Amino acid sequence: MRKKRWSWGLLVVLILAFWLRLWRVGKLALWYDEASFYWVASKPLVDVIAYTLKTSFEHPPFAFILYHFWIKFAPDNEFSLRFLAMSIGLLAIPLAWRLTKFWGGERLAFLVSVVFAFAPFGACFREARMYPVMFVLSLSSLLLFSSLLRNGYSAWKVLGLLTINGLAFFTHYYALWLILWEFMWLGLEAYKKKGLKQIIGGFALLFALIAGWFLASKGLRLSVSSVLGQPKLKAFVDIERAFVGVIIGGPLVEPIPLAVKVAVLLAWLSGLWGLRKTKHGLVWLSLIVFPIALSLAFPWSNINPRFFLYVLWPLALSWASQLQLNRSFLERIQSVFLLILLVSLWSYGWRLHFRLNSTENLYREALRKLEFMEKPGDKLLLYGPSHFHLLYYYYRGVLEPEKISLEKIYNLRQRAFVLGLSGWASDPKGEIIKALRGSLPCLGKLAF
DSSP states (O other), rough: OOHHHHHHHHHHHHHHHHHHHHHHTTTSOOOOOHHHHHHHSSSOOOHHHHHHHOTTOOSHHHHHHHHHHHHHOOOOSHHHHHHHHHHHHHHHHHHHHHHHHSSSOHHHHHHHHHHHHHHHGGGGSSSSSHHHHHHHHHHHHHHHHHHHHHHOOHHHHHHHHHHHHHHHHOOOOTTHHHHHHHHHHHHHHHHHHOOHHHHHHHHHHHHHHHHHHHHHOHHHHHHHHHHHTSSOOOHHHHHHHHHHHHHOOSSSSSSOOOOHHHHHHHHHHHHHGGGGTTTHHHHHHHHHHHHHHHHHTTTTTOOOOGGGGGGGHHHHHHHHHHOOOOOOHHHHHHHHHHHHHHHHHHHHHHHHHHTTTTTHHHHHHHHHHHOOOSSSOOOOOOOTHHHHHHHHHHHHHHHHHOOOOOSOSSSSSHHHHHHOOOHBBBTTTOHHHHHHHHHHHGGSSSSS
16 A cells, blocks of 8 residues: 555656646747757758767767657657657656665655656756756666666676666767766676676677777767867866756856855755765765766866766765654754755756746847957857847847847747857858858848
8 A cells, every 4th residue: 555655656746747847848949059959860860870970079879869750750849849858857757766766665765756856957857958868878777787786697687787878878978987887886796796707798898889989980089189188177166066056957157146055065965974874875975976076087078967967866865865754853853954955956946947048038148248249250159049139139230139039930940050050159251141041031031
């Protein structure tokens, strides 16, 4: 009877999480990365693979291929494009529930699913990009990793783990940090249980596949060579934004109040400290530390929390273990304080997410940044529907707002083309304008 109660509870959490991610999902305009992602995924399949092989600082092809087939059959609008991402991202909640249940009880698993449902870090799981796919694959990988760690080794489990890890790598290159972490721990465990050859042999095949892709991908080699030439020093503000982003969502494009930063620090300390009481706490602590340490050590490497979304699970496991109320009086006070802290931070994060993604704020931000341009041809990286406005004002040389509606751009493919190309507004010779006029007849009527 109790199992049914927790199962019904999980269903309610899924419904609420679906509603939260569904809210205004089709009303927010594509931002630069989504537009670029759509533009690549809408190419012919052979061109998608060729593009990811030759283009530097581009993602691997698996998520592009997945969206390529979705785009063929889905309606041509922002809602349909994001619906696939939202549906895939929603799978992270039952996966986190199952992974937690593997190491704890039903109550602990339910609390972790609540964290996954309402933490604003989940906002990126509804963007039309590769992150929802990577997150679900990462949690699936951790589930198989846990089975191997606790129940011993079998050829089928190792094969399943390697297959999922291969798909994760071909979704996002930063999945390599998770693969290396699992190889390290499984190797140590296998050494104790005399199963080292099986693990090394299996992972050697995966690493050979990764090496083959590296040799075949000119774009990846150019990216790595460029990255290795960059200085290793990381700006403190980038590190700070990464840690804040895990708690209240990201990326962050406005100053965060000091009180919020202090609250985020307390949430992190609570999460890290609470891991000491979980099963295999050292393993899960290293799951947080390992990818962040590698990202800090790697030259130019971005420590955007979206690159290692799986750190949310050990934090959620720690918070959930502290939120259980079957404890002493002092621990119950601690649980209530942690609950108030997390709810406050999550409320702030969701409000920030919806406010920053509103058309009006993005438009104002575009004009504000435009005022700081020193000369024509300066680069500006801007997001959202402001791209179209920015391009218009950029070539007219004026800042007074005029009403130009994105609805004048007839379909999603054309809107993505405008948003993607004008994301970097550096076009002193007018190549973007020529391309826009050649692709979009409706722009010919506008006086640039």
